[in-house]
Amino acid sequence: MKIINFAETNSILNQYVAEIRDVQVQSDRLRFRRNIERIGEIMAYEMSKDFAYSLKNIQTPLGIAPVQTPDNQLVLSTILRAGLPFHQGFLSYFDGAENAFVSAYRKYKDTLKFDIHIEYIASPRIDGKTLIITDPMLATGSSMELSYQAMLTKGHPSEIHVASIIASRQAVEHIAETFPEDKTTIWCAAIDPEINEHSYIVPGLGDAGDLAFGEKE
Numbered sequence: 412m413k414i415i416n417f418a419e420t421n422s423i424l425n426q427y428v429a430e431i432r433d434v435q436v437q438s439d440r441l442r443f444r445r446n447i448e449r450i451g452e453i454m455a456y457e458m459s460k461d462f463a464y465s466l467k468n469i470q471t472p473l474g475i476a477p478v479q480t481p482d483n484q485l486v487l488s489t490i491l492r493a494g495l496p497f498h499q500g501f502l503s504y505f506d507g508a509e510n511a512f513v514s515a516y517r518k519y520k521d522t523l524k525f526d527i528h529i530e531y532i533a534s535p536r537i538d539g540k541t542l543i544i545t546d547p548m549l550a551t552g553s554s555m556e557l558s559y560q561a562m563l564t565k566g567h568p569s570e571i572h573v574a575s576i577i578a579s580r581q582a583v584e585h586i587a588e589t590f591p592e593d594k595t596t597i598w599c600a601a602i603d604p605e606i607n608e609h610s611y612i613v614p615g616l617g618d619a620g621d622l623a624f625g626e627k628e
């Protein structure tokens with residue numbers, strides 16, 4: 412399994428990651444969502460370098476221009492709700508992609524224990540396609556794993572890209588154990604060392620869904 416961690420390279424992306432983590436800045440919801448979207452845009456651009464390309468001859472008003480363009484059939488899937496602005500960032504670049512949406516939420520049994528519930532999936536067939544699953548937070552990795560299992564009811568992709576912004580070390584290990592080794596790549600902007608007793612990433616950024624859209628009751 413390939414793991415691409417953008418924190419290992421200095422780029423402007425680090426500024427956006429710093430802002431979504433920063434308690435003084437992250438409460439500006441518009442900026443929070445836009446930063447997540449911008450990280451999605453940059454990640455999409457970097458990911459596009461991994462696709463398969465072929466030469467097309469493009470008719471311009473003055474002649475024929477040879478251009479290498481990607482041939483992958485993309486399915487851009489996200490996990491509601493925090494995934495929405497991240498998904499939008501990818502979609503701004505991969506505008507021809509098909510889209511899938513999965514709902515996954517933590518149903519608490521008490522303050523510490525919870526199950527992940529998947530209640531909604533809207534997806535095209537994914538057989539032989541490049542599946543990109545976006546979710547800004549990978550804490551335990553369970554939402555990502557169960558969403559992927561739900562996507563498999565729609566077929567088998569030829570390759571899988573798991574895209575997150577902040578992943579815990581534990582989640583990266585969990586994805587490595589539960590996704591097909593030979594066709595999965597994990598893309599993230601940071602790998603944080605731990606999760607706490609509430610399964611929140613530390614230092615992380617807090618609750619991405621609440622920061623983007625407001626607290627749930």
Ligand SMILES: O=P(O)(O)OC[C@H]1O[C@H](OP(=O)(O)OP(=O)(O)O)[C@H](O)[C@@H]1O
Nearest residue numbers: 491492493548549550551552553554620
């Ligand atoms: O790796 P896990 O331990 O499964 O946790 C990560 C999940 O938690 C967040 O969603 P959340 O459940 O907070 O829902 P929300 O997007 O509606 O806020 C996040 O967007 C992931 O989907």
Ligand SMILES: O=c1cc[nH]c(=O)[nH]1
Nearest residue numbers: 550611612617618619
């Ligand atoms: O740290 C975490 C864990 C789950 N969901 C979040 O939004 N943040």
Ligand SMILES: [Mg+2]
Nearest residue numbers: 618619620621
């Ligand atoms: Mg949340």
